[in-house]
Amino acid sequence: MLVLAIDTALTACSAAVVDASSEGATRALAVTVERRAKGHAERLAPMIDALLREADTSIRALDRVGVVVGPGGFAGVRVGLAFARALSLGGGPACVGVDSLRALAASAPPPPAPPPEDGFIAPIVDARRGQVYAALYDAAGRAAIDPFVATPQEAADRLQSTAAGPLTLCGDGAGPIADLLEARRDATDIVDPVALAALAAAAPAPQAPPAPLYLRPPDARPAKAADLIFGAP
Amino acid sequence: MGPHASIKQSLVVLGVETSCDDTAAGVVRRSADGACEILASVSFDQHDRHRAYGGVVPEIAARSHVERVDVVVDKAMRAAGVAYGALDAVAATAGPGLVGGVMVGATAGKAIAMAHEIAFLPINHLEGHALSVRMTEDVAYPYLLLLVSGGHTQLVRVDGLGAYERLGTTIDDAAGEAFDKTAKLLGLGQPGGPRLEAAARAGDPARFSFPAPLAKRAGCDFSLSGLKTAVRTAAEALDDPTAQDAADLAAGFQAALADHLAARTRRAVETVSRDRRFTTLVVAGGVAANAAVRAALASACADAGWRLVAPPIRYCTDNGAMIAWAGAERLAAGAVPSRDDALAFGPRARWPLAPPPEGAAIGGGRKGPKA
Numbered sequence: 260m261l262v263l264a265i266d267t268a269l270t271a272c273s274a275a276v277v278d279a280s281s282e283g284a285t286r287a288l289a290v291t292v293e294r295r296a297k298g299h300a301e302r303l304a305p306m307i308d309a310l311l312r313e314a315d316t317s318i319r320a321l322d323r324v325g326v327v328v329g330p331g332g333f334a335g336v337r338v339g340l341a342f343a344r345a346l347s348l349g350g351g352p353a354c355v356g357v358d359s360l361r362a363l364a365a366s367a368p369p370p371p372a373p374p375p376e377d378g379f380i381a382p383i384v385d386a387r388r389g390q391v392y393a394a395l396y397d398a399a400g401r402a403a404i405d406p407f408v409a410t411p412q413e414a415a416d417r418l419q420s421t422a423a424g425p426l427t428l429c430g431d432g433a434g435p436i437a438d439l440l441e442a443r444r445d446a447t448d449i450v451d452p453v454a455l456a457a458l459a460a461a462a463p464a465p466q467a468p469p470a471p472l473y474l475r476p477p478d479a480r481p482a483k484a485a486d487l488i489f490g491a492p
Numbered sequence: 493m494g495p496h497a498s499i500k501q502s503l504v505v506l507g508v509e510t511s512c513d514d515t516a517a518g519v520v521r522r523s524a525d526g527a528c529e530i531l532a533s534v535s536f537d538q539h540d541r542h543r544a545y546g547g548v549v550p551e552i553a554a555r556s557h558v559e560r561v562d563v564v565v566d567k568a569m570r571a572a573g574v575a576y577g578a579l580d581a582v583a584a585t586a587g588p589g590l591v592g593g594v595m596v597g598a599t600a601g602k603a604i605a606m607a608h609e610i611a612f613l614p615i616n617h618l619e620g621h622a623l624s625v626r627m628t629e630d631v632a633y634p635y636l637l638l639l640v641s642g643g644h645t646q647l648v649r650v651d652g653l654g655a656y657e658r659l660g661t662t663i664d665d666a667a668g669e670a671f672d673k674t675a676k677l678l679g680l681g682q683p684g685g686p687r688l689e690a691a692a693r694a695g696d697p698a699r700f701s702f703p704a705p706l707a708k709r710a711g712c713d714f715s716l717s718g719l720k721t722a723v724r725t726a727a728e729a730l731d732d733p734t735a736q737d738a739a740d741l742a743a744g745f746q747a748a749l750a751d752h753l754a755a756r757t758r759r760a761v762e763t764v765s766r767d768r769r770f771t772t773l774v775v776a777g778g779v780a781a782n783a784a785v786r787a788a789l790a791s792a793c794a795d796a797g798w799r800l801v802a803p804p805i806r807y808c809t810d811n812g813a814m815i816a817w818a819g820a821e822r823l824a825a826g827a828v829p830s831r832d833d834a835l836a837f838g839p840r841a842r843w844p845l846a847p848p849p850e851g852a853a854i855g856g857g858r859k860g861p862k863a
């Protein structure tokens with residue numbers, strides 16, 4: 260199937276047009292990976308416009324659009340999702356959401372030979388404010404721990420107690436965790452849109468549009484009591 | 493733009509609006525003679541999601557927009573009975589406003605335009621308000637516009653499409669913001685405008701008299717934060733405030749605000765009246781729904797021999813149809829950016845409709861200028 264993959268959730272703006280089978284085989288027709296922390300809203304549409312031209316195809320011809328739903332930068336997550344979900348309006352391609360940590364784990368190259376079949380990979384994303392987003396996957400890509408947000412110490416403890424084999428860390432938040440536990444460190448810190456397309460192609464047909472995964476409540480303070488001379492309504 | 497757009501009899505445009513706390517979409521048809529037919533205008537408001545916070549919370553608004561914008565667009569398209577392939581363009585608010593929400597609507601608009609191979613039109617939200625009256629009313633250019641909403645309080649001279657001159661703006665709070673904050677202070681809840689107006693009906697506007705803002709200052713700028721502070725001071729001086737006290741304060745505040753809006757509008761009427769073609773005041777924005785404000789403006793117009801025109805409230809407040817209409821007007825006039833520039837257009841938190849007059853400061857205030 261023809262898949263458009265979109266990632267704007269982390270520190271890159273990336274997309275790819277990929278011919279992917281549901282068994283995981285991929286043939287990339289056009290790929291762009293651009294490191295950037297912001298400006299996703301300006302870059303995404305022109306990038307995809309150029310990719311479609313390069314792949315000599317159109318949105319009409321796509322079977323699926325795969326998009327990273329977070330956790331990551333809130334604004335970036337929304338740009339990717341708003342774009343991908345709107346593409347499906349009016350009988351467009353089905354929209355499939357993939358979380359950023361699974362996409363990151365799938366983007367890391369396999370560990371050097373011999374590949375430990377009982378190995379685990381933990382993608383760690385810097386969530387700012389002294390926290391990380393993290394998850395744990397086994398060698399077959401099954402989630403051992405679903406995405407969560409925690410301090411590096413808490414995350415290290417959870418990963419260590421669950422990973423029953425050699426552990427590989429990746430992601431831009433892996434540094435502080437690597438200091439806390441014994442693990443191999445992989446340099447992958449952004450999503451490979453071709454790996455993302457493979458995940459989107461392998462996912463079951465979506466029943467509903469994907470929702471954002473923030474893992475954090477919105478920053479909002481309720482009205483202060485001092486503001487209310489007459490009390491709350 | 494499609495190769496045939498310029499010779500088509502009529503243009504059908506989808507509009508998307510996500511700059512504040514309404515997720516809205518509309519579809520309009522513009523005939524070759526310039527007539528407008530609103531085919532659909534659908535909106536999802538988020539008031540209940542913000543109620544506990546006593547004002548619009550940007551992150552909550554942005555989260556709500558991304559969940560809803562595609563749903564609202566699809567509802568509008570179904571209500572209009574228009575196939576996506578039959579659209580000539582997608583217009584979306586690209587600013588000014590809460591940038592997290594603007595980003596969502598404009599990005600969705602770009603995707604729809606790309607999927608259906610039609611033009612994307614980034615629209616200034618203020619232009620949407622400035623032109624919205626011509627969707628439903630027979631109003632010729634030029635006219636004077638008073639835009640009074642939760643985000644904006646401006647007097648704008650509208651000479652035609654894209655020809656605007658801002659005569660005045662608020663130097664602090666917007667009128668709708670002043671209503672919201674005062675309603676909160678009086679324990680009336682949100683949305684503040686309608687709640688405060690309802691409370692004021694049982695109140696005596698003469699019991700508290702609040703000073704007229706900027707009374708000695710020339711020009712057409714507004715100031716509304718002092719009024720809110722005056723209400724607070726008066727409320728704090730009360731021993732054991734009752735519901736009647738709140739009603740009287742609400743009535744006094746509303747009367748003072750309406751008088752201030754009318755006083756500054758009178759100055760603008762005087763200024764533009766030097767050009768005899770100006771005989772119409774158009775009021776837009778959510779505060780235009782307030783009866784006391786309308787009455788004060790009607791009396792200002794009557795004194796000048798002018799006509800006061802207000803579009804129906806659902807097109808006065810933020811809506812998708814007005815964005816579609818601004819897009820259709822621009823498309824018909826060929827006043828649109830190139831395809832590449834439109835797709836690369838970034839969301840703008842600030843985007844003045846027209847540059848401020850030479851030498852005049854752009855409105856300040858704690859939150860900075862709204863536009």
Ligand SMILES: [Zn+2]
Nearest residue numbers: 617621641810
């Ligand atoms: Zn507005």
